[in-house]
Structures are given as C-alpha cells and as structure tokens.
Amino acid sequence: MINLDCDDLFETWRLQARWLLSHEVDPSLVAWASEGVQDLFASDHALPESQGPFLARIPRTLLDTLEQAARYRGDQRWSLLYEVLWRVSHGDRTAMMSGDKLGSELQRRIKQVQRESHHLHAFVRFVELPDCVGPQYVAWHEPAHDILHSASEHFIGRMGRHRWMIATPRDGVYYDGEQLNYLRQCPVQWQQMAQNVDDPHGDMWLTYYSHIFNPARLNPKVMEGHLPARFWKNLPEGALIPGLITQARTGKQQDGQASGIKGRQGKRIGQTKMESSRGTPMNPYEPRMSPVGAAE
Template identity: 85%
Template sequence: MISLDCDDLFDTWRTQARWLLSHGVDPSRVSWANEGVADLFASDNELPETQGPYQARVPRALLDTLERAARYRGDQRWSLLYEVLWRVSHGDRSAMLAGDKLGSEFNGRIKQVQHESHHLHAFVRFVALPENDGPHYVAWYEPAHDILRSASEHFIGRMGRHRWLIATPRDGVYYDGEQLIHQRQCPLEWQQLAQNVEDPHSDMWLTYYSHIFNPARLNPKVMQGHLPARFWKNLPEGPLIPGLITQARTGKQQDGQAIGIKGRGGKRISARIIGG
C-alpha cells in the first residue's frame, strides 16, 4: 500500500495521481491522508522517483469535474477521485456517469459542493464597518465543503469597489477592491473581526423578520430544506426561528397573524363611505 498526503490541494493530488498512473498503480494499492489524517492500515511505501512508461490520456472535462469534486470534504476524498481517474484513463468512461455505482457517488459529491456554493451566496451576512483602511464589510461563515475560494468570486461584481472579508473556521478571503486574496489558514484577526462585529441595524432587521414570518404557511420540513438548521446560529434572525416555529404550532398557525396584530381593534367603515 502506498500512503500519500496531498495536503488537501488538488494540484498536488493531480501530480501524485499522474505519477501513479504512469506506473500502473491500481487504486486498491493507494491511500491518501484525509485532512492530514493518514489511513491506519497504510504502509510507508514511497512514490516512484521517475516517470513511468504509461502515458494516460483523459478528457479535459474530467479534470474540471475532478477539481470540483475535490472540494468535497468526507471519507475517501482523494482515493475516490483516483479511482474515477484510473477507470476513465483505461477506457471506462462509465465512471463519470450517474448510472454507475462509483459515478453516482462522484456526481453526488459534485452536487453537494454546488449546493454548498449556493448556500454561501444565500446565507452569508455582511456587516458594514465604519470607514477605515481595512474591509468595509465583513462576514462569518461555516461551510461544509471547501467552496469559499471559488464561491466567493460571486460577490466581486456585486459589491462594487467595496473591500470585504469572509472568515471561516478554516480559510478566509479578502477582496481589496482589485483582487481576491485567499488564505488557506484564516488569520486569527480576521476570525475575531468577523465573529465579534456588531450590526447597528440588527434590531430593525429582527423586527422586520418577525413581522413578515407567516405562521399560516409554515412547513418546517420545507423550510429547513431551503434554510438548513445548521445555518441558524450564524444568521441574525436565527435565534428567532425556533420560537416562531413553536408559536405557530401552538396557535398562531390557525390565526395566521402575529399576536400583536390580531389583538388590535379594527376600525369600523361606515356604509356611506363604502357606497360612495
């Protein structure tokens, strides 16, 4: 068994995989460390120092999809990619298709990565900072997969020339008005800034959110499908959601109105006004 560590970098993994293919090393003989943790049963056999005789040819489209799938965090993160690459390089392109068992897992990981990118676009919350030499807006986010660098490009054209920062428990990005700077290890000062910033408009937003929440149309399962509960803790409105759901289940869902609204007395409209 050959044990490798690509440091969770796709370019490093691609170089290692190219050497393995050139020597005809079967996927069953290779194990990659996952997030720095090596396979307990892997040996210390070394990667050959010289290029092997086999020249593998793979479609460019496969390299692009391998790169997207590599952003997935989970078991067999890199080993699965090599197995797909091995089969395709040996003429079996069914490994790229959803109808194949391996291809199904491969495509499923790509979809999860895509969903996580969409989640970032929808649920990241920027907070404005006073004018300074640093970022104008900051946000804290906790992605499930390594999508920050690619998905955050979405905001470059939408934030104009403003400087902004997104910090996560792992990495961080900072747009300085001209270029996007990605740090694989998010600086501690970025994390502290993003986690401790106070939004001066938060009370106004919470009041607005609690009043537009419609208990009569609440479907918790559908709601969590669109807004997974794992994001609630980092959303300003997150702490309100459990209470709003409870109130809906205990009566407000029947009224279809907030307590503060349904308790107000209505105004009588005279018949003369109605008739004109």
C-alpha cells in the same frame, strides 16, 4: 500500500495521481491522508523515482469534474478521485456517469459542493465596519466543504469596489477593491473581527424579518431544506426562527394572527350619519319606489 498526503490540494493530488498512473499503480494499493489522518494499514512506500511508461489519455472534462468533486470533504476524498481516473484512463468512461455506482457517488459529491456554494451566496451576512482602514464589510460563514475560494468570486460583482472579507474556521478571503486574496489558513484577527462585529442596523432587520414571516405558509421541513439549521446560529435572524415557528403552531397558523392580537376585543364601528337618518339600512335587492309610488 503507498501512503500519500496531498495536503488537500488538488494540484498536488493531480501530480501524484499522474505519477501513479504512469506506473499503472492500482487504486487498491494507494491511500491518501485526509484532514491530517493517516491510513492505519498503509505503509511508507514512496512513489517511484522515475515516470512510468504508461501514457494515459484523459479527457479535459474529466479533470474539471474531478476538480469540482475535490472540494468535497468526506471519507475517501482523494482515493475515490483516483479510482475514477484509473477506470477512465483504462477505457471505462462509465465511472463518470451517474448510472455507475462509483460515478453516482462522484456526481452526488459535486451536487453537494454546488449546493454549499449556493448556501454561501444566500446566507452570508455582511456587516459594515465604520471608519475602518481595512475591509469595509466583514462576514462569518461555516461551509461544510472547501468552496470559499471558488464561490466567493460571486461577491466581486455584487459588492462593487467596496472592500470586503469573509472568514471561516479554516480559510479566509479578502477583496481589496481590485484583487481577491485567498488564505488557506484564516488569520485569527480576521476570525475575531468577523465574529465580534456589531451590526448597527441589526434591530431594524430583525423587526423587518419578524413582520414578513408568513405563518400560514410555514412548512418546517421545507424551510430547513432551503435554510439548514446549522446556519441559524450565524444568521442575525436565526435566533428568531424557533420562536416564530412556535408562534405559528400555537396560533398564527389557525387564526392568521399573533396570539397577542387574537385575544383582543373587537371594536364596534358606529353608524354613519346617512345610515342614522334612514334608520335601517336599505336592502339593495328590494325595489326602490318612485315619488309617485310606482315600482321602478
């Protein structure tokens, strides 16, 4: 068994996989360390010193697909990619397709990565820093997969020439107005800045969010499908969501009103001067009489 560590870098894994493939090393004989955990059953056999004779023809689309799937954090993160590469290089392209068991897992991981990129775009909350020499806007986010570097380019067009920074427990990205700078190890200073910043307009946003919340259309399962609960703790409105759900279940969904409003007594509206002068309001379906007493 050959034990390898690509340091969770796709380019490093690609070089290792190309070397293995040239010697036609079977996927069952290779184990990659992930997240700093070594395979207990792997030996310390090193890679062959020289490149092997096997020349594999790999479609470019496969490399792009493997690079996307490489952002997924999970078991067999790199071994699965090599198994797909091995099968395709030996003429079995079904390994890339969802109809195949291995291809289905590959496509599932890609979808999870794409969904996590969407979560970054939807749930990042930038907070403005007043009179700051560094970033003008900062945000804290906790993605489940390694999507920060690729997905954060989305904000270059959204934020214009402003300087902004996104910090995570693992990596960080900073845009200085001209260039996007990515660090695999997020500096502690960045993390503290993003987590401890106070939003001067936070109260206004919470008031707005609580008023636009529609209890009549609440479906908690659907809501958590679009807004997973793991993001609530990092969203300013996240603290309001459990209370709003409770209010909806205890009154708003049945009455269309908050519990503090539905218990109030109604106010009687007085008659207008015209209604008072006529006495009983006229029935619009009764025939109106002309001055001479004939029905119109």
